[in-house]
Amino acid sequence: MSNTFSFKGIGTIWEIEIYSPINPTQLEYLEELIKKRVELFEQTYSRFRPDSFINSALMQIGAVKLPPDAEKLFTLYKELYTATGGLFTPLIGQVLVEAGYDKEYSLIPKTLHTPPAWEDTADLSYPFINIKKSATYDFGAAGKGLLIDIVSQIIIEQGFPEFCIDAGKDILLYSSKPIRIGLENPLDFKEAIGVVTLSKGSICASAGSRRSWGPYHHIINPKTLTSPNKILATWVIAKEALLADALSTCLFLVPAEKLTPYFSFEYLTLYEDNSIEKSSSFSSELFFK
Amino acid sequence: MNSKTTGLLVIALIVAIGLGIFAFSDKTNKETPPASPKTVEVRQVTTSYKDGVYEQLGDYTSPAGAEQIDVKLTLKNGVITESEVTPKAEKPISKMKQEAFAKEYKSSVIGKNINDLQLGKIAGASLTPKGFNDALEKIKAQAKTV
Numbered sequence: 001m002s003n004t005f006s007f008k009g010i011g012t013i014w015e016i017e018i019y020s021p022i023n024p025t026q027l028e029y030l031e032e033l034i035k036k037r038v039e040l041f042e043q044t045y046s047r048f049r050p051d052s053f054i055n056s057a058l059m060q061i062g063a064v065k066l067p068p069d070a071e072k073l074f075t076l077y078k079e080l081y082t083a084t085g086g087l088f089t090p091l092i093g094q095v096l097v098e099a100g101y102d103k104e105y106s107l108i109p110k111t112l113h114t115p116p117a118w119e120d121t122a123d124l125s126y127p128f129i130n131i132k133k134s135a136t137y138d139f140g141a142a143g144k145g146l147l148i149d150i151v152s153q154i155i156i157e158q159g160f161p162e163f164c165i166d167a168g169k170d171i172l173l174y175s176s177k178p179i180r181i182g183l184e185n186p187l188d189f190k191e192a193i194g195v196v197t198l199s200k201g202s203i204c205a206s207a208g209s210r211r212s213w214g215p216y217h218h219i220i221n222p223k224t225l226t227s228p229n230k231i232l233a234t235w236v237i238a239k240e241a242l243l244a245d246a247l248s249t250c251l252f253l254v255p256a257e258k259l260t261p262y263f264s265f266e267y268l269t270l271y272e273d274n275s276i277e278k279s280s281s282f283s284s285e286l287f288f289k
Numbered sequence: 290m291n292s293k294t295t296g297l298l299v300i301a302l303i304v305a306i307g308l309g310i311f312a313f314s315d316k317t318n319k320e321t322p323p324a325s326p327k328t329v330e331v332r333q334v335t336t337s338y339k340d341g342v343y344e345q346l347g348d349y350t351s352p353a354g355a356e357q358i359d360v361k362l363t364l365k366n367g368v369i370t371e372s373e374v375t376p377k378a379e380k381p382i383s384k385m386k387q388e389a390f391a392k393e394y395k396s397s398v399i400g401k402n403i404n405d406l407q408l409g410k411i412a413g414a415s416l417t418p419k420g421f422n423d424a425l426e427k428i429k430a431q432a433k434t435v
Contacts, residue, residue, distance in 0.1 A: 012416055105424035164409075168416035182403055184413025191400025195408065207414035211421055213428070235412060274397040289397045 005031045009038035010046065010144060012168030018155070019162035019175055030158055034151050041069070041147050047093055047138045048103050054137045058122075063130045071126050073139060073146050076246055081118055083262050087253040088246070091115040092222055093136030099216045107213040112225040140218070145204060145245025148172045152241075165241075170204040172241045183284070186210070186233040186270065193270065194286035198237065204244035206252060207233035219252045228252045232272055237282065238265040340364055346377065353380045358387055 004017040005027065016034065018027065044053040044067055057064045066074065080088040095115055100107040116135060123130040139146075148167050152174070155163050164179065165172045173179060178199040182192035186207040196203060208217035208227060217227045234251040238244040247265050256267055256279065268278040276286065344361040359375035373396070376387035403411065 011421075101421075105421055107424050107428060166410060169411055169413045171410055171412055173410075179409035180407065181410045181412050182406055182408040184403075184411050184415060185400035186414065188400050189413065189415045190403055192403050192406055192408070192411065193398040193400050195406060196412070203412045205412050205414045210415050213425065233414065270398065274399070276396060276398055286396075287399050287401050289399050 003027065007031070007035055007038075009035070010042050010147060010167075011048070012144070014038070014151075014168075015166040016151070016155075017164045017166075018160050019164070020160040022160060026158070030155065030160070033154055033158070037150060037154060038147065041143075041150065044069075045073075045139050045143050047096075047136070047140065050103065054139065058129070058131060058137050059134050061131050061134060063128050066127050066129055068127075069146065069150060072149075072242060073142060074124055074126065074129070076142060076242060077139070078118075078124060079262065080246055080250055080259075083259055084250055084254045085258075086117065087221060087223060088141065088250050089115060089118060089222055090137045090139055091118060091121060091135050092141075092220060093138035095220050095222060095225065096138055096140075096218070097136055099220060100213060101216070101218060109214055109216060112220075114225065115222050141249040142242055142246035144168070144170060145202070145241040145243070148202065148241035148245075170202070170241060170245060171198075172202040173198050173200060175199045183235055183268070183286075184233075192287075194268075194284045196235075196237070196282075196284045201237055201239055202241040202244040203235060203237045204241060204248045205233060205235045206248040208252070209233070219249055221253055230272055232270045232274075234270070235268045235282075236265050237267070238263070351378075351380070351383045351386075353383055356380070356383045356387075358390075 002024070003019070003022055004015065006013060006015045008014070014034075016031075018030070022030070042049065042052070046052045047054065049055065053067065077088070077090050092115060095112055096102075098110050098112045100109045116133060121131070121133045121135045123132070144167055148165050148170060149172070151165055152163070152172050155165075156174075162174050162176060164175065169184065171181065176199065178197045181196045181198055181203060183194045183196060184205070185191035185193050186209040206219065208219060208229070209232060211218040212227070215227065220227050231252050234248045236244040236247040236251070238247065243263060243265060247259060247263065247267065250259055251267060251269055256269070256277070259265070260279070266279045266282040268276060268282050268284065270276055274289070278284075342361065342363045344359065346357045346359055348355065348357055350356070357377040359377050361373040361375070374387075374391045376384060376391050378384040378387045
């Protein structure tokens with residue numbers, strides 16, 4: 001009897017496993033609910049869809065009412081924007097487009113321009129955002145994390161407290177027994193550099209190695225207009241996937257000390273020379289040379 | 290202190306002695322590296338030690354006087370899974386030597402085959418949007434025909 005399903009959404013593969021007892025009809029119903037919710041999310045936040053909310057509503061000058069799921073996303077983006085001194089910003093959208101990470105995936109870099117400061121572009125007063133200057137927003141650094149959390153709420157509300165959500169190897173786990181999770185070697189996906197044991201919480205990773213073209217990868221520093229190249233990958237463990245996902249990108253932009261006073265998380269950073277830096281409670285079995 | 294930690298203190302001291310020799314060594318002789326501390330540790334820890342994190346200060350005497358260095362080891366199933374050296378010296382030359390040693394000592398990880406690890410899940414970033422992958426393939430194909 002199956003307790004898993006898999007589908008494609010927001011450009012990645014989702015694998016959901018329900019550990020709580022579930023019958024085939026319930027499983028099928030749950031899958032439909034989740035797929036619909038993922039589709040709605042993509043219509044709202046995708047930078048790759050011309051008709052998405054962020055590509056239409058946020059492009060016009062004036063006040064806009066944000067969707068209900070935007071509060072946590074915008075609030076966290078604002079907090080991280082402050083904590084990173086403006087390096088973690090949704091206004092990176094234009095820079096990514098200029099670098100070639102555009103709707104057509106042209107991957108042909110043009111001249112890059114420093115993105116505007118958030119405060120010059122929009123005032124946020126949830127549920128409203130007042131757009132002062134039209135700009136290209138990109139929520140790619142935390143959007144997947146938010147969606148994982150939203151999906152987890154659906155599963156819990158349907159009466160299944162134990163499950164695992166794996167969205168392109170970013171994971172949220174609610175399990176009574178610990179699961180061994182390998183830390184994928186960003187230079188060789190057949191390998192792991194260590195193992196983390198987790199039963200409740202989220203682990204999200206970012207790596208520059210895979211989505212790279214020319215001198216760029218999907219993370220670009222808005223001040224230097226370059227992709228950080230000293231870090232190979234980061235892993236963050238946090239209670240929610242939204243935070244874990246966002247912080248895994250932040251660690252490419254600022255030292256962990258800038259983030260630890262404000263957020264509760266554990267992390268591991270892998271540098272280009274294969275050396276590592278990690279928080280003291282990132283409990284893992286690591287494979288050393 | 291139980292006998293297990295005492296055993297490890299000995300190891301920590303071996304590390305410190307290695308460093309002491311390094312600190313003593315003449316400047317013209319600086320290419321002589323300290324004995325690899327990791328190799329020493331692995332050979333020493335062959336009996337059953339309790340899993341855990343052990344931290345000790347190692348004492349040694351440098352030409353400038355008494356110095357200390359902090360050595361932290363994590364043991365699992367009798368194997369050191371992690372180690373960290375923290376400089377404690379205050380005298381400038383010793384401080385410099387210890388910092389250089391700690392930097393050199395910084396742990397480097399290696400990959401192990403996923404199939405050998407009995408994993409429930411993989412956390413990573415290798416799955417990328419199809420559009421991106423398609424674009425990369427196109428670019429590669431173009432590059433070949435030029």
